[in-house]
Amino acid sequence: MHLLSLFCGPGGLDEGFREAGFKTDIAFDVDQDCVSTFAANHPDSKVFRRDISKLSPATIDELNESPLRVSGVVGGPPCQSFSVSNVHQTDDDPRHSLPAAYANLLKRLNKQRPLSFFVFENVPGLLGVKHRHRYDHFKSLFSDAGFEIFENTLDARNFGVPQVRPRVFIVGLNRTLHPEAVWNWPKPEVRIRTVRETIEPLPAPVFNRRGLDPSSPDVHPNHWCMVPRSKKFQTKGALIEGQSWGRSFRTLAWDQPSWTVAYGNREVHVHPSGSRRLSIYEAMLLKSFPKSYVLKGHISAQTRLVSEAVAPRMAWHLAVALRRCLGI
Numbered sequence: 001m002h003l004l005s006l007f008c009g010p011g012g013l014d015e016g017f018r019e020a021g022f023k024t025d026i027a028f029d030v031d032q033d034c035v036s037t038f039a040a041n042h043p044d045s046k047v048f049r050r051d052i053s054k055l056s057p058a059t060i061d062e063l064n065e066s067p068l069r070v071s072g073v074v075g076g077p078p079c080q081s082f083s084v085s086n087v088h089q090t091d092d093d094p095r096h097s098l099p100a101a102y103a104n105l106l107k108r109l110n111k112q113r114p115l116s117f118f119v120f121e122n123v124p125g126l127l128g129v130k131h132r133h134r135y136d137h138f139k140s141l142f143s144d145a146g147f148e149i150f151e152n153t154l155d156a157r158n159f160g161v162p163q164v165r166p167r168v169f170i171v172g173l174n175r176t177l178h179p180e181a182v183w184n185w186p187k188p189e190v191r192i193r194t195v196r197e198t199i200e201p202l203p204a205p206v207f208n209r210r211g212l213d214p215s216s217p218d219v220h221p222n223h224w225c226m227v228p229r230s231k232k233f234q235t236k237g238a239l240i241e242g243q244s245w246g247r248s249f250r251t252l253a254w255d256q257p258s259w260t261v262a263y264g265n266r267e268v269h270v271h272p273s274g275s276r277r278l279s280i281y282e283a284m285l286l287k288s289f290p291k292s293y294v295l296k297g298h299i300s301a302q303t304r305l306v307s308e309a310v311a312p313r314m315a316w317h318l319a320v321a322l323r324r325c326l327g328i
């Protein structure tokens with residue numbers, strides 16, 4: 001089954017779908033680091049740096065070098081403007097209109113060549129009082145595009161991801177193509193995965209420094225962390241496993257899933273040892289990325305990309321549920 005990916009980011013959503021047997025034919029994101037990361041990890045897909053609000057079916061065909069033939073569209077527009085942890089939300093944030101751009105493109109594509117399904121992902125903040133009217137509007141646009149809408153909030157920790165990460169998912173099934181389809185949300189996995197089993201066996205990361213080349217064969221290119229400059233890292237008992245010291249010093253507990261990986265201001269979680277912050281690679285594994293996945297870009301880009309990605313294992317569960325629902 002072939003996919004079009006919008007707001008593809010570093011490709012977490014696409015990775016989960018790929019592991020379930022789907023193939024992303026073409027993907028779009030406005031950010032160059034996302035495009036480079038996607039290209040490096042999905043060499044069989046085309047990926048372009050484009051603004052989705054300016055994308056048309058004709059442009060997609062042109063970039064694809066043939067008329068696009070995909071069964072589904074996946075995408076999670078930027079969520080910072082709806083996130084409760086963003087204290088600088090404004091009513092006129094231009095990012096508010098991106099889910100509508102997604103729905104409009106979906107409608108135009110579906111008119112020209114019917115799509116079986118779409119998947120939309122975002123933060124639960126979209127369901128809050130402040131944004132509920134927007135959420136209801138987006139849903140009506142998705143429905144108007146020709147899809148039966150199913151919505152749910154799923155927490156990645158229940159789906160094999162060693163991380164607490166509740167997210168809103170909308171799955172749309174084409175009303176005309178699949179009038180009898182019965183949608184069932186994926187069932188939680190029995191076991192909750194922990195920080196310990198995910199990152200304890202790793203060797204120590206290298207510390208970030210100018211000109212760092214973490215290319216030694218036993219170190220993953222993203223297995224670097226910030227130099228622990230704060231005195232808290234040197235003071236015994238200052239950073240206690242499982243406890244937070246404001247937003248900036250949240251120390252993970254070994255035998256729990258991680259808190260949500262969403263690092264503002266490079267406030268990467270503190271390693272359970274309390275001696276340093278996590279490496280980017282550790283954060284990627286706590287998001288269920290495969291060991292071979294590599295994030296491109298400079299330090300802040302890697303920190304942003306690992307925060308924004310959908311957990312691939314969560315996406316895999318949705319992809320498998322879609323296969324089952326559509327009888328693939």
Ligand SMILES: C[S@@+](CC[C@H](N)C(=O)[O-])C[C@H]1O[C@@H](n2cnc3c(N)ncnc32)[C@H](O)[C@@H]1O
Nearest residue numbers: 007008009010011012013030031051052309310
């Ligand atoms: C939440 S992230 C997507 C994460 C992705 N689904 C994944 O699993 O890795 C949202 C993405 O939207 C991109 N973006 C923001 N505005 C955009 C626009 N106007 N057009 C295209 N992409 C945009 C951002 O660069 C970011 O990568």
